[in-house]
Amino acid sequence: MSDQLSFEALFRRWSRKLTLSAEDRAAFVALPWTLRSFPRDGYLIREGDRPTVCNILVQGFAFRQKLVTSGARQIISFHIPGELLDLQNLFLETADHNVQCLTRCVMAVVPRRALQELMTERPAIRRAIFLDSLIDAAVFREWVVNVGRRNARQRIAHLLCELTARLRASGVSDGSVYDFPITQEQIADATGMTPVHTNRTLQSLRRDGLISLSSNLLRILQWEGLSEVGDFNERYLHHSV
Amino acid sequence: MSDQLSFEALFRRWSRKLTLSAEDRAAFVALPWTLRSFPRDGYLIREGDRPTVCNILVQGFAFRQKLVTSGARQIISFHIPGELLDLQNLFLETADHNVQCLTRCVMAVVPRRALQELMTERPAIRRAIFLDSLIDAAVFREWVVNVGRRNARQRIAHLLCELTARLRASGVSDGSVYDFPITQEQIADATGMTPVHTNRTLQSLRRDGLISLSSNLLRILQWEGLSEVGDFNERYLHHSV
DNA sequence: CGTTAATTTGAGACCATTCAATTTCGGTGG
DNA sequence: CCACCGAAATTGAATGGTCTCAAATTAACG
Numbered sequence: 036m037s038d039q040l041s042f043e044a045l046f047r048r049w050s051r052k053l054t055l056s057a058e059d060r061a062a063f064v065a066l067p068w069t070l071r072s073f074p075r076d077g078y079l080i081r082e083g084d085r086p087t088v089c090n091i092l093v094q095g096f097a098f099r100q101k102l103v104t105s106g107a108r109q110i111i112s113f114h115i116p117g118e119l120l121d122l123q124n125l126f127l128e129t130a131d132h133n134v135q136c137l138t139r140c141v142m143a144v145v146p147r148r149a150l151q152e153l154m155t156e157r158p159a160i161r162r163a164i165f166l167d168s169l170i171d172a173a174v175f176r177e178w179v180v181n182v183g184r185r186n187a188r189q190r191i192a193h194l195l196c197e198l199t200a201r202l203r204a205s206g207v208s209d210g211s212v213y214d215f216p217i218t219q220e221q222i223a224d225a226t227g228m229t230p231v232h233t234n235r236t237l238q239s240l241r242r243d244g245l246i247s248l249s250s251n252l253l254r255i256l257q258w259e260g261l262s263e264v265g266d267f268n269e270r271y272l273h274h275s276v
Numbered sequence: 277m278s279d280q281l282s283f284e285a286l287f288r289r290w291s292r293k294l295t296l297s298a299e300d301r302a303a304f305v306a307l308p309w310t311l312r313s314f315p316r317d318g319y320l321i322r323e324g325d326r327p328t329v330c331n332i333l334v335q336g337f338a339f340r341q342k343l344v345t346s347g348a349r350q351i352i353s354f355h356i357p358g359e360l361l362d363l364q365n366l367f368l369e370t371a372d373h374n375v376q377c378l379t380r381c382v383m384a385v386v387p388r389r390a391l392q393e394l395m396t397e398r399p400a401i402r403r404a405i406f407l408d409s410l411i412d413a414a415v416f417r418e419w420v421v422n423v424g425r426r427n428a429r430q431r432i433a434h435l436l437c438e439l440t441a442r443l444r445a446s447g448v449s450d451g452s453v454y455d456f457p458i459t460q461e462q463i464a465d466a467t468g469m470t471p472v473h474t475n476r477t478l479q480s481l482r483r484d485g486l487i488s489l490s491s492n493l494l495r496i497l498q499w500e501g502l503s504e505v506g507d508f509n510e511r512y513l514h515h516s517v
Numbered sequence: 518c519g520t521t522a523a524t525t526t527g528a529g530a531c532c533a534t535t536c537a538a539t540t541t542c543g544g545t546g547g
Numbered sequence: 548c549c550a551c552c553g554a555a556a557t558t559g560a561a562t563g564g565t566c567t568c569a570a571a572t573t574a575a576c577g
Binding site: 082083099101103104105107108109111122123125126127128129131132155158162165166168169170171172173175176177178179180182183184185189226227266270271273275276 | 323324340342344345346348349350352363364366367368369370372373396399403406407409410411412413414416417418419420421423424425426430467468507511512514517
């Protein structure tokens with residue numbers, strides 16, 4: 036895979052929000068990165084690790100999760116190609132959650148020291164990374180609201196809306212039909228529900244003609260209706276800065 | 277109030293995590309800030325605002341919240357003196373949530389342009405602010421876990437542990453007895469519960485001799501027990517970077 | 518000392534969970 | 548191409564944690 040292709044999605048995403056000069060891009064591509072493949076369910080980072088690298092998701096989907104003592108798992112975010120998966124580990128010494136692959140993934144792995152130095156030298160890159168981490172935080176906040184104050188239907192509808200809006204904005208999909216590699220158990224862990232109730236709630240969304248989901252293929256049949264059910268307002272995604 | 281005093285808590289907090297030179301502190305104090313008082317429940321930022329300033333909490337307690345269409349409110353974080361309340365608004369144009377005062381507050385208000393420029397000139401300040409925003413995000417993640425995968429007792433115990441650990445680390449309190457200006461309704465909104473069930477759950481924690489809470493005074497009677505009930509591991513607070 | 522906010526109590530209803538079993542799907546080897 | 552297998556999705560029924568609604572009590576404050 037050529038250099039441009041590895042970072043195509045990242046640069047495309049950043050370009051929507053700020054101006055990256057050709058030199059900025061060149062300096063980024065000149066980082067000492069390497070491509071690495073991970074299997075489905077493979078761990079990129081485990082809680083307690085002291086990471087020395089930073090991962091850029093080139094291909095595939097990933098997610099962050101945290102376990103509680105009862106053994107239950109809470110998924111904290113999903114990630115799509117072109118996103119940085121561990122900005123927090125650039126400046127925090129110890130990982131406070133797990134990062135795992137949803138599908139087989141290809142990562143561009145960069146030593147965090149090199150990325151830190153690039154941020155020192157290049158204000159535009161620094162700003163892009165700072166923006167990304169602020170938007171990550173905005174998504175976490177919305178997830179607190181989602182699991183804290185919405186019912187089952189709303190939670191799932193909101194999650195589907197968020198994923199759709201992000202995929203659409205990234206240009207990975209047109210946002211109406213796309214490959215959806217998330218199991219019902221994972222949806223349950225992302226929305227703070229049980230798999231059984233997730234199943235029943237998805238059926239209710241299907242019955243109402245809002246979505247169709249089978250064979251890992253999600254169709255958004257009524258975007259307006261789904262957004263309304265999910266109380267979805269995409270402001271928090273800050274797609275236009 | 278003298279300049280040093282306004283930023284005392286902030287500098288103390290930052291000093292635990294990195295080295296701030298006398299010049300860094302002087303440059304920070306030389307920012308064009310002003311002190312401003314806010315009443316209890318007063319809004320600092322409303323969702324949709326396009327802020328031009330950044331608020332540093334000097335005295336009092338504040339919180340972030342977001343409303344859903346049903347009218348329910350989810351509190352997303354609490355803030356104590358010495359914390360920056362709207363780092364996200366430094367680089368994002370539109371506020372995606374509300375920031376409100378829990379008690380009467382004094383803020384140091386800084387034009388965000390001035391703070392941005394200081395960050396450009398002073399790498400240590402830049403790093404401190406970046407660290408703060410990463411830790412904010414870590415707290416949001418833990419809150420997703422809290423409302424998503426813990427039961428009522430665990431949620432409230434965890435919230436009390438977090439507040440105690442943060443107050444202790446900031447030096448505002450010794451962490452065993454402190455003024456607790458949060459109503460049961462606000463605890464409910466922070467944990468995704470109803471006020472009624474919050475009341476019953478607090479009673480159960482009191483009955484077990486873990487805490488005592490009345491007249492806005494919280495006593496942590498059994499820190500170990502409370503941490504265990506709340507599944508509390510303070511790693512995510514990153515008190516030692 | 519009056520007035521409003523905050524806390525507390527009771528009881529019934531409901532949303533979501535739990536547990537267990539069944540069916541369907543996706544991938545693999547014969 | 549079909550048979551097989553484990554994973555994922557689906558269904559049923561009973562349980563339970565939390566909510567809702569309403570009222571009473573206590574605390575906070577001017």
